[in-house]
Amino acid sequence: MSPLYILASSCISPQPSFLCDDLRMDIRCTENNMLHCLEPDFKNYINPVQIRRMSRALKIGYATAISCLNQNPEIVPEAILIGTGKGCLEDTEHFLHSIKEYNETALNATHFIHSTYNQLNGMIALNKKISSYNMTFVHRGFSFEHSLMDAALLFEEDKIDTALAGSFDEMTLEHFTVKKHWGYWKKEDIRSLDLISSHTDGTISGEGSAFYMLSRLKPEHPVAAIKHIAPLYRPSNDDIAEAVDNILQIHSLKKEDIDFVLSGKNGDAKYETSYQHVGQLFGNTQKLYFKHLCGEYDTATSFACWLASKILTTQFVPDYLFDTTETKQAIPKKVRHILIYNNYFDLNQSLILLSLEE
């Protein structure tokens, strides 16, 4: 595939990641199995007429996208590609409640409009006057991956040069509570920072948004690039091993060339074996983790990509990405290749390779 050179990125997450350039963040920890986004002052990114109607997810997604665009004001992206597993959940819930409350009469259209999954795509296009290819992927743990793949496909076929790709997802209290009963979250409350070393059933919920300005052409300065995306639908261990070999072969890499495996391990005992399996494939390669920072959600890999790209460009590997219970390997002098592995409830698994391009 065509490499996706990351010209700019922006990320709103449960951590102070927004406008943070170098991963030197004061990490937050919760104790109720829920990680909510730290919200910036949205008024700096959204005009007053629009902000009054927007729900949290839209505000988070929109501010992330706009702050990403603002970093290269001279670039008008030639495509907008967004992944979201659940869209604006709060609007969907609100409309369901008002259908009942008002017995199917006199309903506000706003929540219905915002419950359509392509709202954020449309809003960015409209406000930034970006008339172009515009696509919304809504496939759980593949939503973000497919947005990236579409960008690569566009770069290959249409010779467009830039694309804005990203993701957003939110968690509401209502959805959290229901999913708790369905066994998604841990029964016992844990400290979010202890997630990775937890071995009980269930994980903790998360949310967030990340956007990337992607370029077909490599800029002059060193950048992080997304080199490979492999979404794997209900894969067996063999399928995963084959996909790893395939990626290494295509990019002429040996396993030792991968400096870090950034693992989506989510502390849920049910999925531990798959993460162990990928860990074993890479032997002594240092594992880094991210779900204790952002929680589990459909588009969590978009947060992982943000971390990986920052590590590559700053060469700073923060301590909070390590599992303190594991033996720490020597950090390579130069970090060149990071492989993200994620397992979304066994259904949607993915491998994403990011490399430093100098």
Next chain:
Amino acid sequence: MQDLQDLKQTLKVQIIESLNLQGMTPDEIDDNAPLFGEGLGLDSIDSLELMVLLERNYGIKIEDAREGRKAMESVNAMTQYISEHRTK
């Protein structure tokens, strides 16, 4: 006449609430200024919300979007329309 004045005040509060016009006070809404486009700067989605306001609070059901536009030209027009058509 006092009734109409009261209705107008109540309506302004309802408009601010239903459209979530944060930081705005009833006094800041000019009775005669157009609600849409120039003036308050509302749009077509707001007009749908205002129709909901009329239905929920005053029992007025506007079926025709064009009639709705006319009834909601300004706060004065809306007050007049409500006083003539309200069923609750």
Next chain:
Amino acid sequence: MAARIIVSGMGILTSLGKGVEANHHKLSNAIHGLSSLDFLSTNHSHSFPFGEIKKDTRELLEDAAISTNKGFSRTAALGISAVREAFMQARIPLDHQLKIGLINATSVGGMCEVEKYYFDILKTPDLFAEYSDTIDCADCTHRIADHFHIKHFVTTISTACSSSANAIMLGARLVNQGTIDIAVCGGTDALTRFTINGFNALKNIDKNHCRPFDADRNGLNLGEGAAYIIIEKESTCALRSAEPLAQISGYCNYNEAFHPTAPNPEGQGAYEVMHRALAKANLTIDDIDYINAHGTATLTNDESESNAMKRLFIKLPRFSSTKSFTGHTLAAAGAVEAVFSINAILKRCVYANLNFKTPMPGTLLIPQLRYEENIRMQHVMSNSFAFGGNNASLIFSKL
């Protein structure tokens, strides 16, 4: 020269019936599929006409030979039924070992089930564990993929009313580029209280049968349905001795960035997307024999689309909106109309636009008023325009 991307199978289920032939029969005899609701429970059952499929979800699942109905949504059942027909026509055995992808589109996903139980789920979630993931769009896609052993690429697109047109486009691109050999592309949407109340809140549902392109049109009718087409290169199609039906010659996805829900009345976005689809197909305006228009019969869409067609085509080809038969099937509409467009090529026919009396004063355009056969059908354009300015246009060509 790049290999031609062709369609080798089609499947469809709408209020007109199950299967391409059943749909064609109704279309060619000017029999619409609109009625009041018998199966979906809503206060609006008799307020508006709907394109409802007259089977409950359990029956649909039985039809699709699914023995368990645990957690299967109506959207999944509709989708499986339509994909099955497409698989048969394309001669893809159920136990295939092919590199197949599923590019599915939906706007309601599992909402059709979740909305029935939502408040019970909130009260006693433990009793509804089978719906634990049904609220999103991916659920029905997974069910379809698993039923047909599709693994290589599985995705869901939701760009409102242009969703399945975009699914077809993405499938064609993935096949062209070689990510997959065969793409199963289309969409499925069931009627829901959620969408009915949503469109009613937008005040654009007609109480009567919708009148696309008529001066006195007064909104859309909602429908439900599913449709899929099988997309591949001619070479892989030949391996199974399947018969290529038509070529996908052009497509475009273009956001017009005009308004959150309404199109530009001048039709700027609609013009651009049709124009670019023609350019992609290497065709000129004279080549198009029929346009299956988006034609929702809302005040804004039909004005915008008419202006765009009039501006782009000097001599306007035949055009009609088959939504006057099926209602607007939302995310499925692009694929439903792609099937109608391809069938028009195969049968050298053109479908009528029902309920038209008076041309719009601005454009004076008159759509195709009756069904006709034995006409030149070399290239057909199918439009899908959506909320958020998400426009799409596809062009299918005779082989």
